[in-house]
Amino acid sequence: MEIPRITCSLFGAIKAAATLKNTVILVHGPRGCVYHINYILGLRGDRHIPVYCTGMDEHDVVFGAEERLRQAILDLDREKKPEIMVVLSCCASGIIGEDVENACRAARTRARVLHIEAGGFSGNFTDGYAKTLLSIVRELAEPVHEQRPGTVNLIGMLRAGPDLREIRDLLSLLDLRIGVVVPAGASCDQLKQIGSACLNIVICETSGLPTAEYLLQRFKTPYIRTVFPVGTALSREFLQKTASALGISPVPTLPDTSEKAGLLSRPPRIALFSGPTRALALGRFLSSQGIAPVLIVLDFETPLIEEIKTAAGSGCSVAVSPGWDAIEDLIRAHGIDILIGGLMERPIAATLNLPLIDVMHGSQRTAGATGGEAILTMIRNCMPH
Numbered sequence: 179m180e181i182p183r184i185t186c187s188l189f190g191a192i193k194a195a196a197t198l199k200n201t202v203i204l205v206h207g208p209r210g211c212v213y214h215i216n217y218i219l220g221l222r223g224d225r226h227i228p229v230y231c232t233g234m235d236e237h238d239v240v241f242g243a244e245e246r247l248r249q250a251i252l253d254l255d256r257e258k259k260p261e262i263m264v265v266l267s268c269c270a271s272g273i274i275g276e277d278v279e280n281a282c283r284a285a286r287t288r289a290r291v292l293h294i295e296a297g298g299f300s301g302n303f304t305d306g307y308a309k310t311l312l313s314i315v316r317e318l319a320e321p322v323h324e325q326r327p328g329t330v331n332l333i334g335m336l337r338a339g340p341d342l343r344e345i346r347d348l349l350s351l352l353d354l355r356i357g358v359v360v361p362a363g364a365s366c367d368q369l370k371q372i373g374s375a376c377l378n379i380v381i382c383e384t385s386g387l388p389t390a391e392y393l394l395q396r397f398k399t400p401y402i403r404t405v406f407p408v409g410t411a412l413s414r415e416f417l418q419k420t421a422s423a424l425g426i427s428p429v430p431t432l433p434d435t436s437e438k439a440g441l442l443s444r445p446p447r448i449a450l451f452s453g454p455t456r457a458l459a460l461g462r463f464l465s466s467q468g469i470a471p472v473l474i475v476l477d478f479e480t481p482l483i484e485e486i487k488t489a490a491g492s493g494c495s496v497a498v499s500p501g502w503d504a505i506e507d508l509i510r511a512h513g514i515d516i517l518i519g520g521l522m523e524r525p526i527a528a529t530l531n532l533p534l535i536d537v538m539h540g541s542q543r544t545a546g547a548t549g550g551e552a553i554l555t556m557i558r559n560c561m562p563h
Contacts, residue, residue: 181502183522184477186298188268189215190306194385195264195294196227197336198314199365202260202289205231206247206278207268211298218521230254234270242274247281255287261366262318263289264310272297290366292317304453304478307336307385311360315389318369322397329357330420331375333393333401334386337540338362344546345381348413351430352421360389373397377423379404382455384480406459409550410434411466432547446561449473449509451519452538454480460518460537461489463550469557470494473512475505475519506530516560518553533560 188205192215195203205212212231232250234243247265254263267278272295282293294313296306311334330349335342338359346356357375358368378393378401380386390401402423407416414432421429450460450471457474464470474486474496487496497508509517509530517527520538527534535556536542543549 183499183502185303186269187301187303187306187309188266188296188298189218190303190308190385191264191266191294191296191310192229192306193219193303194307194310194336194361195266195314196229197338197362197364198262198264199363200260201227201262201264202254202258203227203229203264203266204247204250204254205229205266205268205296206234206243206271206276206281207231207266208234208270211268211270239270239274242276243271244277244281247276247278248285251282251285251287251291255285255289255291260289262314263287263291264314265291265293266296267293268296269298272299290318302478304384307334307382308388311385311389312392314364315360315369315372316392318366319372319393319396320370322371322373324374325376325399326357326374327376328354329375330354330377330379330424331357331372331393331399332359332362333378333380333390334382334384335359335362336382336385339540340543341545341549344543344549345407345416348407348417348546349420351432352417352424352426354420354424360386373399375399377402377420379420381406382453383482384454384478405462406455407545408459408463408553409466410547412459412463412550413546444561445469446515446557447472447513448516448518448557449475449512449514451475451477451517451523453477454482454486456537456544458482458486458489460544460553461486461494463553465489465491467554471518473497473508473514475500475508502526516557535560 212229216229232247265282279293282291294310358364358372378390378399380390380403383403393399404416404419405412407413410432418429448471470491471494476498517523517532517534520536523534537544543552
């Protein structure tokens with residue numbers, strides 16, 4: 179038995195597709211699955227599009243509901259007029275073997291209708307992210323005749339808020355423009371031309387690497403995996419790696435900023451809860467400020483585990499997918515002062531009466547020099563004066 183800390187493939191698929199422009203999401207399944215995902219996304223405060231469902235019931239689970247699905251596709255296409263419609267299977271429709279793909283093909287629509295198998299039993303939310311990104315790009319990318327110099331794509335970036343603006347500003351220092359961000363804010367027309375970029379920058383390896391590999395094979399577009407640019411030093415590294423991949427020289431110098439954790443009366447004992455991409459970036463950033471986390475809790479297994487351990491230093495313990503009770507024990511054992519994480523850590527923070535800094539919220543600024551300073555300010559505000 180367990181208290182689950184990661185959710186299913188369906189959530190990841192919806193979270194990824196919900197950031198696309200002029201898109202409608204339809205889940206072929208019961209109301210409960212969709213209600214709870216809409217509820218969670220609403221709690222997070224992220225801007226997201228409504229998610230519709232066919233409302234499968236007991237009768238449908240026995241006899242199927244393909245005709246209802248086809249009619250729902252037609253109704254949404256007529257009423258909402260989307261450019262893209264993402265139709266997702268879930269556990270219920272997957273278990274009974276409903277031919278969702280056939281219903282999508284049979285419906286005559288103005289929108290591009292994409293079917294993605296997202297049954298919860300098929301994997302966790304990261305599988306849903308990765309599968310959805312790859313499916314969208316594979317279905318919508320069109321042949322291109324030439325690459326556009328000075329154009330790069332960001333692959334595996336779900337945030338379209340201040341972090342994206344910071345990264346866009348960084349790339350502009352190299353006179354680079356972004357062709358498409360997959361999936362955050364991508365339009366159908368942008369996705370059609372995704373093969374015309376001269377470089378793909380993988381922001382999140384877990385969700386973006388399969389898509390980058392596909393684009394390399396289909397369009398011969400090279401890609402790089404680079405650290406997420408939290409703070410000035412990692413922003414410099416981000417620029418240097420991007421410039422090196424494109425043969426750009428010299429690399430503009432980023433001015434030193436006022437980032438400094440030394441104003442703290444004593445180094446806080448920080449527990450960091452994150453997926454691998456942000457754990458690596460935040461671990462390196464905090465270590466550079468002399469406040470390395472003493473505990474990192476990763477959501478899932480990752481090939482980046484050794485990099486994360488190195489980034490945080492020898493004084494940090496790294497736990498992968500521990501149970502809820504084990505997490506509370508680890509926090510107590512390490513004498514933690516501050517939790518850095520997201521929505522999932524709120525109950526733990528409340529139980530242990532610890533401050534929580536939510537850096538996973540889409541409206542939070544964490545990238546660039548200003549993002550680094552914002553994180554340090556929140557840490558300082560959590561410490562006793």
